[in-house]
Amino acid sequence: xxxxxxxxxxxxxxxxxxxxxxxxxxxxxxxxxxxxxxxxxxxxxxxxxxxxxxxxxxxxxxxxxxxxxxxxxxxxxxxxxxxxxxxxxxxxxxxxxxxxxxxxxxxxxxxxxxxxxxxxxxxxxxxxxxxxxxxxxxxxxxxxxxxxxxxxxxxxxxxxxxxxxxxxxxxxxxxxxxxxxxxxxxxxxxxxxxxxxxxxxxxxxxxxxxxxxxxxxxxxxxxxxxxxxxxxxxxxxxxxxxxxx
Amino acid sequence: xxxxxxxxxxxxxxxxxxxxxxxxxxxxxxxxxxxxxxxxxxxxxxxxxxxxxxxxxxxxxxxxxxxxxxxxxxxxxxxxxxxxxxxxxxxxxxxxxxxxxxxxxxxxxxxxxxxxxxxxxxxxxxxxxxxxxxxxxxxxxxxxxxxxxxxxxxxxxxxxxxxxxxxxxxxxxxxxxxxxxxxxxxxxxxxxxxxxxxxxxxxxxxxxxxxxxxxxxxxxxxxxxxxxxxxxxxxxxxxxxxxxxxxxxxxxxxxxxxxxxxxxxxxxxxxxxxxxxxxxxxxxxxxxxxxxxxxxxxxxxxxxxxxxxxxxxxxxxxxxxxxxxxxxxxxxxxxxxxxxxxxxxxxxxxxxxxxxxxxxxxxxxxxxxxxxxxxxxxxxxxxxxxxxxxxxxxxxxxxxxxxxxxxxxxxxxxxxxxxxxxxxxxxxxxxxxxxxxxxxxxxxxxxxxxxxxxxxxxxx
Numbered sequence: 001x002x003x004x005x006x007x008x009x010x011x012x013x014x015x016x017x018x019x020x021x022x023x024x025x026x027x028x029x030x031x032x033x034x035x036x037x038x039x040x041x042x043x044x045x046x047x048x049x050x051x052x053x054x055x056x057x058x059x060x061x062x063x064x065x066x067x068x069x070x071x072x073x074x075x076x077x078x079x080x081x082x083x084x085x086x087x088x089x090x091x092x093x094x095x096x097x098x099x100x101x102x103x104x105x106x107x108x109x110x111x112x113x114x115x116x117x118x119x120x121x122x123x124x125x126x127x128x129x130x131x132x133x134x135x136x137x138x139x140x141x142x143x144x145x146x147x148x149x150x151x152x153x154x155x156x157x158x159x160x161x162x163x164x165x166x167x168x169x170x171x172x173x174x175x176x177x178x179x180x181x182x183x184x185x186x187x188x189x190x191x192x193x194x195x196x197x198x199x200x201x202x203x204x205x206x207x208x209x210x211x212x213x214x215x216x217x218x219x220x221x222x223x224x225x226x227x228x229x230x231x232x233x234x235x236x237x238x239x240x241x242x243x244x245x
Numbered sequence: 246x247x248x249x250x251x252x253x254x255x256x257x258x259x260x261x262x263x264x265x266x267x268x269x270x271x272x273x274x275x276x277x278x279x280x281x282x283x284x285x286x287x288x289x290x291x292x293x294x295x296x297x298x299x300x301x302x303x304x305x306x307x308x309x310x311x312x313x314x315x316x317x318x319x320x321x322x323x324x325x326x327x328x329x330x331x332x333x334x335x336x337x338x339x340x341x342x343x344x345x346x347x348x349x350x351x352x353x354x355x356x357x358x359x360x361x362x363x364x365x366x367x368x369x370x371x372x373x374x375x376x377x378x379x380x381x382x383x384x385x386x387x388x389x390x391x392x393x394x395x396x397x398x399x400x401x402x403x404x405x406x407x408x409x410x411x412x413x414x415x416x417x418x419x420x421x422x423x424x425x426x427x428x429x430x431x432x433x434x435x436x437x438x439x440x441x442x443x444x445x446x447x448x449x450x451x452x453x454x455x456x457x458x459x460x461x462x463x464x465x466x467x468x469x470x471x472x473x474x475x476x477x478x479x480x481x482x483x484x485x486x487x488x489x490x491x492x493x494x495x496x497x498x499x500x501x502x503x504x505x506x507x508x509x510x511x512x513x514x515x516x517x518x519x520x521x522x523x524x525x526x527x528x529x530x531x532x533x534x535x536x537x538x539x540x541x542x543x544x545x546x547x548x549x550x551x552x553x554x555x556x557x558x559x560x561x562x563x564x565x566x567x568x569x570x571x572x573x574x575x576x577x578x579x580x581x582x583x584x585x586x587x588x589x590x591x592x593x594x595x596x597x598x599x600x601x602x603x604x605x606x607x608x609x610x611x612x613x614x615x616x617x618x619x620x621x622x623x624x625x626x627x628x629x630x631x632x633x634x635x636x637x638x639x640x641x642x643x644x645x646x647x648x649x650x651x652x653x654x655x656x657x658x659x660x661x662x663x664x665x666x667x668x669x670x671x672x673x674x675x676x677x678x679x680x681x682x683x684x685x686x687x688x689x690x691x692x693x694x695x696x697x698x699x700x701x702x703x704x705x
Contacts, residue, residue: 058355058507061359062507063355063358063359063506063507064506064507065507065508065509080507084358084359084360084361085361088359089355089359090356091352091355091356093352094351094352094353094355094356095351095352095353096348096351096352096353096356097265097268097269097348097351097353098347098351099269099272099273100265100268100269100272104265104268107261108261108262108264108265111258111260111261112257112258112261112262112360112361113257113361114256114258152356
């Protein structure tokens with residue numbers, strides 16, 4: 001997508017997260033986190049382990065109860081009860097329905113969302129899951145389990161999909177392939193929010209970044225905007241992150 | 246490929262969800278392990294029951310008068326299904342908890358709750374899968390009934406169906422309880438402890454406080470072990486069915502409240518309160534619904550047909566005041582022989598236990614202790630008998646009607662059967678477990694993968 005096209009399509013935020021706060025006891029896992037997600041973009045939530053990325057995503061989709069803050073969908077307040085119809089979240093570290101065949105799990109999701117055979121085939125081909133369809137989920141390698149989760153996420157019809165560590169378990173070539181898949185879906189009208197702790201992967205795939213540390217936003221914007229903010233005109237995302245945190 | 250609008254929960258098909266739940270429960274080891282354990286357990290109970298029944302039948306064949314006391318319901322069905330009841334109490338929670346506990350532990354629940362289904366729909370589908378698992382688990386018990394028929398034994402359709410219905414309700418109750426336990430517990434192990442604490446606690450409750458008066462008697466009635474007794478006695482009680490259905494519905498509602506993540510515990514507690522009140526209200530209504538049907542072939546829960554017909558015509562209230570303690574064996578006799586039958590036969594019967602006491606240490610007591618007062622139409626009589634042969638004429642006399650003539654025919658013949666059950670052990674200890682193991686293996690075999698699940702160009 002060209003910068004002009006991106007700017008035109010991104011004028012109205014798809015999702016606004018306003019002052020979202022989640023506490024565990026006295027500790028604030030995320031503290032008044034505020035940012036917007038623009039249509040058709042790939043937004044990276046970047047931060048080290050323990051920064052609050054997973055908490056932020058699970059609170060945003062309603063899997064965790066927020067202590068305060070609100071979500072706006074296209075400018076209108078989004079109640080927790082309506083979130084599952086608009087947002088879909090792929091958690092990290094899930095191995096769903098381990099005793100079932102991979103094909104059965106795919107078939108379940110595809111049937112729930114009434115996906116056609118062509119759509120299923122396209123999804124399976126794009127994430128490279130076909131070789132293991134006959135295997136039970138508990139026998140899948142970490143990489144294939146990740147492909148399964150990605151396939152489930154891509155089979156959903158939601159306009160905005162949040163993914164926690166989508167490249168975990170992939171090597172460099174596989175990561176590039178999956179980045180291509182996500183980019184392809186973004187071009188066709190989907191929006192992704194990806195929680196990533198590997199900065200090199202994030203730099204390759206994301207249009208904009210939310211830099212998170214200790215539950216607080218330390219930076220927000222495109223790579224160029226962040227470079228300008230940190231006065232690092234040729235800085236990598238890693239340099240920028242270190243400068244801001 | 247992307248839908249422009251939010252996915253509508255109403256539009257989501259239920260079949261894939263139910264199929265997923267069934268696959269999940271069938272693909273686990275717990276159901277098959279339970280089935281394999283049930284084979285010898287039920288088989289040995291059946292073998293012993295047939296052996297004892299044959300011994301009794303031998304005597305009855307010499308003396309036909311004894312034959313009419315031989316009922317397969319008491320002699321075969323109840324003891325055989327009794328072992329099934331024990332297994333359902335102790336093992337079935339592990340099977341039922343799996344449908345939810347496994348998803349919690351694997352993290353799949355976080356995917357499930359985002360699917361376009363309402364939470365009660367998710368729980369109900371899981372309960373249906375649990376009921377289907379119970380049906381699968383009942384195969385050894387059902388095969389015992391088939392074996393009994395093959396041996397030449399008699400089964401009365403109504404009383405057999407009633408007993409199986411009671412076990413189905415009990416299995417569903419245990420399944421619903423297990424689902425609720427899984428919804429509030431973080432792990433399957435904790436859920437199992439909660440479910441077993443309730444089921445085994447029911448046994449303890451039954452042993453320790455049953456037979457005591459007042460509040461303890463009411464608490465004892467809440468024991469899960471009480472649920473099967475009327476069915477085992479050949480009664481289909483509307484109140485009991487309503488009560489069990491209410492608790493099952495309550496467990497489903499509570500599980501629906503506690504299942505979704507993202508809701509603070511205090512909110513879940515607040516939402517639980519109406520569910521608990523509804524359960525209490527249904528249980529209260531169930532205790533008032535006294536209507537029940539005697540489905541036994543020998544009509545053991547009813548008076549003779551002529552008496553039943555005459556008692557049904559008594560239009561005025563029949564008040565019975567019993568001067569006995571609840572734990573007195575005479576009260577149990579009176580209840581079994583007269584009161585429970587009267588309550589079903591006559592339209593307006595009210596029974597009250599009057600607070601009389603006897604003091605065994607001194608032998609003293611109220612003079613009226615042991616008396617039972619019958620009041621009908623402003624007239625009253627007192628009796629100390631617990632036999633219907635004395636009490637029914639007394640009631641007829643109060644009502645001013647003459648004692649009915651006994652009706653001929655319809656005598657229960659009894660079903661003595663002398664047969665060896667040795668060969669049935671081969672079925673329960675050999676053939677049936679082998680069949681189950683083969684089916685288990687077949688269900689897990691990779692060739693079960695159905696290419697029609699996927700579009701063309703499936704797995705390479």
